[in-house]
Amino acid sequence: MTAIDAHTAHNYAPLPVVLAHGDGAWVTDVDGRRYLDALAGYSALNFGHRHPRLVAAARAQLDRLTLTSRAFHHDGFAAFTRELAALCGKDAVLPMNTGAEAVETAIKAARRHGHLVRGIPEDQARIIVAAGNFHGRTTTIVSFSTDPDARTGYGPFTPGFDVVPYGDLDALEAAIGPQTCAVLLEPIQGEAGVLIPPTGYLTGVRERCDANGVLLLADEIQSGLARTGRTFACDHEQVVPDVYILGKALGGGIVPLSAIVADRAVMDVFTPGSHGSTFGGNPLACAVGVEVVRMLAEGSWQRRAARLGARLADGLATLPEGALDAVRVRGLWAGIDVAGGRGGREVCEALYARGVLAKDTHGSTIRLAPPLVVTDDEVDLIVSVLGEVLVPGGAQRVRSLAAVGQAGVGRSG
Numbered sequence: 001m002t003a004i005d006a007h008t009a010h011n012y013a014p015l016p017v018v019l020a021h022g023d024g025a026w027v028t029d030v031d032g033r034r035y036l037d038a039l040a041g042y043s044a045l046n047f048g049h050r051h052p053r054l055v056a057a058a059r060a061q062l063d064r065l066t067l068t069s070r071a072f073h074h075d076g077f078a079a080f081t082r083e084l085a086a087l088c089g090k091d092a093v094l095p096m097n098t099g100a101e102a103v104e105t106a107i108k109a110a111r112r113h114g115h116l117v118r119g120i121p122e123d124q125a126r127i128i129v130a131a132g133n134f135h136g137r138t139t140t141i142v143s144f145s146t147d148p149d150a151r152t153g154y155g156p157f158t159p160g161f162d163v164v165p166y167g168d169l170d171a172l173e174a175a176i177g178p179q180t181c182a183v184l185l186e187p188i189q190g191e192a193g194v195l196i197p198p199t200g201y202l203t204g205v206r207e208r209c210d211a212n213g214v215l216l217l218a219d220e221i222q223s224g225l226a227r228t229g230r231t232f233a234c235d236h237e238q239v240v241p242d243v244y245i246l247g248k249a250l251g252g253g254i255v256p257l258s259a260i261v262a263d264r265a266v267m268d269v270f271t272p273g274s275h276g277s278t279f280g281g282n283p284l285a286c287a288v289g290v291e292v293v294r295m296l297a298e299g300s301w302q303r304r305a306a307r308l309g310a311r312l313a314d315g316l317a318t319l320p321e322g323a324l325d326a327v328r329v330r331g332l333w334a335g336i337d338v339a340g341g342r343g344g345r346e347v348c349e350a351l352y353a354r355g356v357l358a359k360d361t362h363g364s365t366i367r368l369a370p371p372l373v374v375t376d377d378e379v380d381l382i383v384s385v386l387g388e389v390l391v392p393g394g395a396q397r398v399r400s401l402a403a404v405g406q407a408g409v410g411r412s413g
């Protein structure tokens, strides 16, 4: 038998599980073994695997029209852009496909706005970013990454970015100069380990941006769309960025769909021919995307994430002292630094052996981001399995995975 990775680039090191089926918060491998998915496609699966409402929308569209290119209008485009703009409280949407493309689009919008609207001399516009950022994998985006794994060997890099420590308002203020056109931030740094900035940081960044005519670009690709218990992570400080950058869950776990959302003053820097994408805003993606927006407009997913997240935080707090160095939870999203110098990868392998799929981020940090369809029992299950792995023999309420899996699989929302 040929190894499963014999004909692929080795740019990932997956857990040794081969999945064949997914339903809600659960996936099944080729041998019929079931796992609770505590990663949810890095939040691309906020609504779980194959949510019936989203699958129905995709199916109906598949039978009608799937791709037009933007050379022509299609009949699902206006509703998707109107309703997503309304969800964000903004005027307009520019759809792309992957998250990295949406970040690139936001960078282009900010640079053009700087040059054409604010009068920054051509080719001089600069963007402030945060150390530890993750905004995607294009050559320009890795140009301002601080992660050697993401950068090494990929130069020459795109100039025009200034990196400041995340969470440090004074450093950000000091970095703002006459050529600064934008600040690009994750309101919570996901890949860095679910790092939540100090309270008041986002508000402070907004104030500094306003005082200097600088745009605030919020990368909500992983943090947005209900994950943190609010529609956007920025909502926790009532901060409204100039540009929302969205992706991942916007495609409902079915299709790649990303977007930037902004008011006309920013969006109108784009003119015909100045930017585009063959697949951006295609009929199939819009059909799924508008259904995602309608689900979020009801508010129940956000409330569910907040409630389950509080349960997850309470559960993690019961784990014996000494098992964890730090826990950061916002909504149904947790970054956990495991103690004792244990590698995050090793912990994820042990979780996998017990039927829970999760992913390490860096070193000894693991991230938990189960689909928002998980039940209370399933949240408790994640905590107890984690307890079993971190404190062998120490988990108080370990339940049979199969029992919870059968009794607990359900959907809501």
Ligand SMILES: *Cc1c(COP(=O)(O)O)cnc(C)c1O
Residues within 6 Å of the ligand: 042, 097, 098, 099, 100, 101, 103, 134, 135, 136, 137, 186, 190, 191, 219, 220, 221, 222, 223, 247, 248
């Ligand atoms: C995943 C992610 C991206 C990149 O999205 P892709 O679809 O993988 O290109 C950008 N920013 C953040 C915050 C992300 O989590």
